[in-house]
Amino acid sequence: MFFTYLRRELRRRRKAALVVASGLALGIALVIVVNSASAGMQQAQGKVLESLYGLGTDMTVTKAAPPPSEGGRERPRFNFDAQDGDETQSSDVVMPQGFETLASSTVGKVADQTGVAGAVGGLSLSVLKVDGEFKPGEFAPRENTSGGGGGGGTGGPEGEVRGGGANFGVNSYTVYGTDTAHQDLGPLTSSKITDGRAFETTETDAKVAVVDSAYAKEKKYKVGGDVTIKGTKFEIVGIATADSGDASANLYIPLKRAQTLSDSKDKVTTVYVKADDSQQIAAVKSAVQKNIPGTTVTTSADLADRVSGSLSTASDLATSVGKWLSIAVLIAAFVVAGLLTMSAVTRRVQEFGTLKALGWKSGRVTRQVVGEAMVNGLVGGALGIAVGVAGAYVLTAVSPSLTAEVGSAAAGPGGGGGGMIRASGPAGQAADKAIEIALTAPISAATIALAVGLAVTGGLIAGAFGGWRASRLRPADALRRVE
Structure with missing residues (x-):
């Protein structure tokens, strides 16, 4: 009886039911x-941090930058021989990125801290190579227009040096020393x-x-070829491809x-540094800062705070505007659904009054109204899930491109901030490198469960409005309106 009556009433009032379901679906x-x-933005940010930070790394320890009052750092110098003739000359400068280094013993000190599962040192280098040639000028005698003897009073020819000069190019690249x-x-x-292949564990000092x-x-480097760094030839044993972003x-x-x-x-x-437990990262950071002075500890959370660009802007919008907008729309949908259900109950006062006169209890009438509202909520939930999944699929298919970069407060892996690799100039000035990420919109089981829960909640709220109105009906009031 309950389901028969429910099906008949929903079919008879399908337009009103569709309006309620559509509001909840939106x-x-x-x-x-x-x-x-x-979730897609969090994944994108995670990919950015992986490419900057290294998989499995919970934090990095670098040397704290000296205060500006201690003066500037030494600038790199390029030395060239004074040679005659058109001869190409080259000079390389290999320097640690950020110009700040720690003693190798620091790795052991960090590894000894409570909560540290492992610690590995690395040396991030910038290589600046300048090559080119000097071209000597040519002496051109000046034409004598005075009609006098050859060299004048000085005893030498008159003239000037023409042409000559220097033509040098600058090439920079980064090198990382791996344990x-x-x-x-x-x-x-x-x-x-x-x-x-990758490095072998025995190649601790090999030229590979x-x-x-x-x-x-x-x-145009190939495996089996070689590359020269500051006069030292290295055999290329492997080619590595970054999982995401820049290497x-x-x-x-x-x-x-x-x-x-x-x-x-x-x-x-x-x-x-790798922590024993992700929940201990903050404690490990505090321990390292306390027990190893003169260092800067940067966690992945610190790096996330520094990520800027369109990825950060979109993430902020989704977090603040998007979620608050979703809440506002949901509240509006729930209230509208409740009001429409209550209005429908009011229009059915004669029907419910007659049912009560025939022996229906108030509880049964209320259950009937709540049941109808629950069906509307579930239908709205199904429609909402379908539309939401379609929207997320479209967003993934379009894959809008977002850019992310670490702010200037962060240095490269060899620098003070433990952040992004940077190309450092001769004066140690660092330039940000942007990473481009394709946005996706993955749908998790938790999201679907949340949608089902919202559908049930919407139905219950609408049923509560309608049930409250139905419970207040009196058979005498209803039959008084019967003509």
Whole structure:
């Protein structure tokens, strides 16, 4: 009887039921799209941090930058021989990024801290290579127009030096010194070896290199070939492709060899740290800062706060405007559904009054109204899920491109902030590198469960409005209106 009456009444009032369901569907669909877009932005931000930070890394430890009052850092110098003739000359300068290094013993000190599962040191280097040639000028005698003897009173020819000069180009790239015995932490872990092989654990001081795929394509490097850094030839044993965004460095070489090239014996620029438990990251950070003075500890959460660009802007909009808009639309949809249900009950006063006169209890009338409202809510939920999933699918198919960059407060992996690799100029000025990420809108089971819960909640709210109105009806009032 209950379901028969329910089906008949919903069919008879299908327009009103569709209006209620559509309102709920709009709110639920908006919640699904906003939640899916927010999840996609979190994933995109995670990819950015992985490419900057290294998979499995919870924090980095770098040397604290000296205060400005201590003076500027030493600028790199390029030395050229004074040679005659058109001869090409070249000079390389290999320097730690950020110009700040830590003693290698710092790695052990960090590893000894409570809550640290592992710590690995790395040396991030910038290489500036200047090459070109000097061209000597040519002496051109000046034409004598005085009609006198050859050289005048000085005894030498008159004239001037013409032409000559210098033509030099500057090439810069980044090199990362990797601890080959512990390759489970650090920037190289965010790349995959797509050709050749990775470093072997015994190659702690070998002249071998792994090249980023984009840089290898630009310079036409191949596995089995070689690359020269400051006069030292390295065999290319592998090509690495970054999982997302830009690679952490153009070239990767063993840590000891990197220390030799940059005159940084027993030095590192960054210590990559893995915590025992993700819940202990804040405690480990505090312990390192307290027990190892003169260091800066940066966690992935710190880096996330520094990510800017359109990714950050879109994330802020989804978090603030999008979620508040979803809440406002849901509240409006629930209230409208409740008011429409209550209005429908009012129009059915004669019907319910007659049913009560025939023996229906108030509770049965209320259950009938709540049942109808619940069906409307579930229908609205189904429509909302369908529209929301379609919207998220369209967003993923379009995949709008967002850019992300770490603010100027962060330095590269060898610098003070533990953030993005930067291309440092001769004066140590760092320039941000933007990373482009395609936005997706993944739909999780939790999002669908939330949508179902909202549909049920909407039905219950609407049923509560209608049930309250139905419970106040009196058979005498209803029959008084019967003509």
